[in-house]
Amino acid sequence: MKILIDEDLDIRLRHLFPDYETYTVEYMGWKSLSNGAMLDKADGAGFALLITGDGSMDDEQTPRGRPIQILTIARNRLMDDAHVAEIRRDVDRMLR
Numbered sequence: 001m002k003i004l005i006d007e008d009l010d011i012r013l014r015h016l017f018p019d020y021e022t023y024t025v026e027y028m029g030w031k032s033l034s035n036g037a038m039l040d041k042a043d044g045a046g047f048a049l050l051i052t053g054d055g056s057m058d059d060e061q062t063p064r065g066r067p068i069q070i071l072t073i074a075r076n077r078l079m080d081d082a083h084v085a086e087i088r089r090d091v092d093r094m095l096r
Contacts, residue, residue, distance in 0.1 A: 001095045006052035069094050
């Protein structure tokens with residue numbers, strides 16, 4: 001399963017998911033794309049999940065008919081052990 005980390009989040013998040021193929025929007029070369037265009041590219045590249053800090057992504061880009069799921073996390077929340085565990089649980093729940 002492939003995970004995409006949006007450009008509004010710390011790229012180090014990619015290290016939290018060793019059981020998945022994890023990439024960043026910047027690594028994929030999609031940093032300057034609109035949300036819709038980026039989701040189209042992510043769908044085409046086989047990504048199963050986008051992790052973003054953009055709370056309006058779900059509303060703006062309703063993933064109807066898209067195989068990719070969207071997980072929104074708080075950008076300004078401290079990445080302590082409890083938050084990391086919560087994100088990992090959410091990812092596992094969404095991808096299994």
